[in-house]
Amino acid sequence: LDKGDWMGAVLDLAxxxxxxxxxxxxxxxxxxxxxxxxxxxxRDFTRAEEYLEEFKSACEVxxxxxxxxxxxxxxxxETRRRKAAFMGLLAAGRESQGRxxxxxxxxxxxxxxxGGSELLPVLEEPSLMAASDTWAQGRVSAMMAKAAPAxxxxxxxxxxxxxxxxxxxxxPMDELRGLSTVFGxxxxxxxxxxxxxxxxxxxEGSADAMTLAEQQLELVRPPLAxxxxxxxxLVELAKLNLSRQLPDDAAAxxxxxxxxxxxxxxxxxxxxxxLSEAATDHRLLPFLDGPGYSFxxxxxxxxxxxxxxxxxxxxxxxxxxKMLPFFSRHMVQFQFNQQTQGYNTLTLVDRATGEERMxxxxxxxxxxxxxxxxxxxxxxxxNHPRFSYQAVGHIMLASAGNVVYAIDPLRRRVLWDMxxxxxxxPASASSSPINGRLEIDGLKVDFVHPDGYRQRMGQAGPxxxxxxxxxxxxxxxxxxxxxxxxxxxxxxxxxxxxxxxDGLTLAVASxxxxxxxxxxxxxxxxxxGASVPIPDSSAILANKIRISGSLVLWIDESMxxxxxxxxxxxxxxxxxxxxxxxxxxxxxxxxESFTGLIEADGTLRLVDIxxxxxxxxxKVDPRHAKDTS
Numbered sequence: 131l132d133k134g135d136w137m138g139a140v141l142d143l144a145x146x147x148x149x150x151x152x153x154x155x156x157x158x159x160x161x162x163x164x165x166x167x168x169x170x171x172x173r174d175f176t177r178a179e180e181y182l183e184e185f186k187s188a189c190e191v192x193x194x195x196x197x198x199x200x201x202x203x204x205x206x207x208e209t210r211r212r213k214a215a216f217m218g219l220l221a222a223g224r225e226s227q228g229r230x231x232x233x234x235x236x237x238x239x240x241x242x243x244x245g246g247s248e249l250l251p252v253l254e255e256p257s258l259m260a261a262s263d264t265w266a267q268g269r270v271s272a273m274m275a276k277a278a279p280a281x282x283x284x285x286x287x288x289x290x291x292x293x294x295x296x297x298x299x300x301x302p303m304d305e306l307r308g309l310s311t312v313f314g315x316x317x318x319x320x321x322x323x324x325x326x327x328x329x330x331x332x333x334e335g336s337a338d339a340m341t342l343a344e345q346q347l348e349l350v351r352p353p354l355a356x357x358x359x360x361x362x363x364l365v366e367l368a369k370l371n372l373s374r375q376l377p378d379d380a381a382a383x384x385x386x387x388x389x390x391x392x393x394x395x396x397x398x399x400x401x402x403x404x405l406s407e408a409a410t411d412h413r414l415l416p417f418l419d420g421p422g423y424s425f426x427x428x429x430x431x432x433x434x435x436x437x438x439x440x441x442x443x444x445x446x447x448x449x450x451x452k453m454l455p456f457f458s459r460h461m462v463q464f465q466f467n468q469q470t471q472g473y474n475t476l477t478l479v480d481r482a483t484g485e486e487r488m489x490x491x492x493x494x495x496x497x498x499x500x501x502x503x504x505x506x507x508x509x510x511x512x513n514h515p516r517f518s519y520q521a522v523g524h525i526m527l528a529s530a531g532n533v534v535y536a537i538d539p540l541r542r543r544v545l546w547d548m549x550x551x552x553x554x555x556p557a558s559a560s561s562s563p564i565n566g567r568l569e570i571d572g573l574k575v576d577f578v579h580p581d582g583y584r585q586r587m588g589q590a591g592p593x594x595x596x597x598x599x600x601x602x603x604x605x606x607x608x609x610x611x612x613x614x615x616x617x618x619x620x621x622x623x624x625x626x627x628x629x630x631x632d633g634l635t636l637a638v639a640s641x642x643x644x645x646x647x648x649x650x651x652x653x654x655x656x657x658x659g660a661s662v663p664i665p666d667s668s669a670i671l672a673n674k675i676r677i678s679g680s681l682v683l684w685i686d687e688s689m690x691x692x693x694x695x696x697x698x699x700x701x702x703x704x705x706x707x708x709x710x711x712x713x714x715x716x717x718x719x720x721x722e723s724f725t726g727l728i729e730a731d732g733t734l735r736l737v738d739i740x741x742x743x744x745x746x747x748x749k750v751d752p753r754h755a756k757d758t759s
Contacts, residue, residue, distance in 0.1 A: 191208045258659050310327045315634075550603065724736050
């Protein structure tokens with residue numbers, strides 16, 4: 131073993147086991163044999179194949195005859211770890227031999243046998259731990275992506291066979307969920323399983339089932355879904371929103387359907403026809419035109435009103451990313467709680483009426499009060515750190531510095547929360563004092579804990595339909611946004627990294643300690659946390675204006691002239707490009723849809739970020755623009 135001769139070690143240890151060693155050294159011999167087989171199978175599976183039966187047998191760990199309950203539990207845990215390693219190596223080995231159909235079945239067995247109740251180490255990447263079903267779906271997805279066309283067709287046929295079996299009315303819901311977990315990120319057949327599961331959940335009719343149905347439908351998206359499947363998901367989302375008394379959100383789904391698939395027939399109706407039909411429904415009609423632009427014709431007059439100051443009893447969170455109309459109608463706020471002396475009550479307030487639609491006391495203490503007090507929040511003339519929330523469907527992820535809260539505003543409850551400084555901490559433990567110091571640099575606020583751990587206040591990673599990506603003291607974590615189940619953890623991602631995603635891949639930018647700017651970008655597969663190659667977008671991120679998902683608005687100062695660009699940063703594909711005058715500054719807007727351009731002569735333009743087109747042009751006093759270049 132010390133010489134790295136794994137084949138020799140396996141031969142010697144297999145011989146020793148066949149000779150039935152004394153009981154006092156049996157378990158140690160089996161352990162050494164198991165470790166040697168793991169190394170040999172990773173390096174040369176074909177040579178290890180001869181000893182697979184002995185390898186499988188060595189997975190069983192028997193507790194000592196007089197073992198305590200704790201020792202017996204440890205033996206069961208070790209057995210589970212060894213079985214996970216054996217089954218994973220068997221699947222990977224079959225894949226390495228080109229026996230993809232057998233590898234496919236072996237990966238599925240990993241998910242079915244081991245489930246996802248605990249995280250297990252991933253042998254190929256020592257810094258990664260993943261739930262077994264999560265790891266299996268990532269490996270199957272990668273295997274299918276790189277398979278030759280004939281092999282891929284064979285694998286897709288196996289998924290289709292499972293789909294046909296799942297269509298039986300008596301298929302248990304748990305079995306459908308398992309199929310969706312393993313195959314949902316694969317081919318169109320996997321997406322079809324998601325649609326099937328969503329239909330079964332929606333038919334169940336409970337509030338919990340509808341939340342899970344919405345999550346499945348939000349996961350039916352290109353490039354995995356076909357246009358027909360994506361269109362069907364929009365139709366089903368519209369129906370789901372209507373059943374939940376959300377006609378504005380239903381109208382938004384139908385408008386998207388008509389815009390993206392105007393002529394595609396779903397159950398005999400095109401997207402345009404469905405939108406026209408919606409105009410005859412009194413519930414939908416008021417919302418079909420959308421909010422439109424709110425800029426009046428002619429000159430705009432700005433009036434400076436005296437007085438004011440911020441409401442110290444409530445901190446309104448900024449929306450981050452594309453939202454349903456539901457969130458345009460409501461303000462999300464952290465309310466100051468006199469009893470706990472912190473912003474530990476989350477409220478949802480109707481913008482039109484001021485009515486409080488939700489008020490939830492937060493069990494886990496956050497540092498929002500400390501951050502706002504230390505940044506002189508009472509002063510209305512100062513910029514302050516922005517705390518924000520994200521949403522996929524109607525599930526929100528609200529950030530309060532050291533704590534993130536997953537919220538279902540329709541059911542008016544906090545689904546789960548997490549202290550990013552202590553991810554394993556139970557909620558009841560968060561009543562203890564939070565020690566440390568704040569370091570404020572402009573709009574950036576870092577909380578430095580006594581052990582030196584530095585935490586950027588107000589930031590959480592991207593919220594995807596299947597996972598909330600969180601940067602914690604223990605590394606990067608992916609957590610199911612509805613259930614709170616941890617899907618995977620990477621321990622090699624610094625907590626000050628910048629993360630963005632196109633839904634399938636995470637781009638993780640490491641920051642240069644001296645400049646604070648991105649110095650390198652690496653790719654992580656979102657479904658299972660495995661490393662994947664992507665282009666280096668650090669130059670783009672170093673000049674960013676803002677990031678939404680994987681789209682980066684940035685200024686290109688290349689030799690071809692100064693340009694404003696919207697670029698898909700995972701693939702480096704430019705969405706649009708706009709020339710910028712030399713003395714022109716880009717202005718951050720409060721909303722996500724626009725950015726502003728102001729020139730030294732006072733010319734002011736508002737630009738739609740989605741299209742790059744100008745939506746408003748005006749002029750301001752040049753004195754107010756002289757310091758913007």
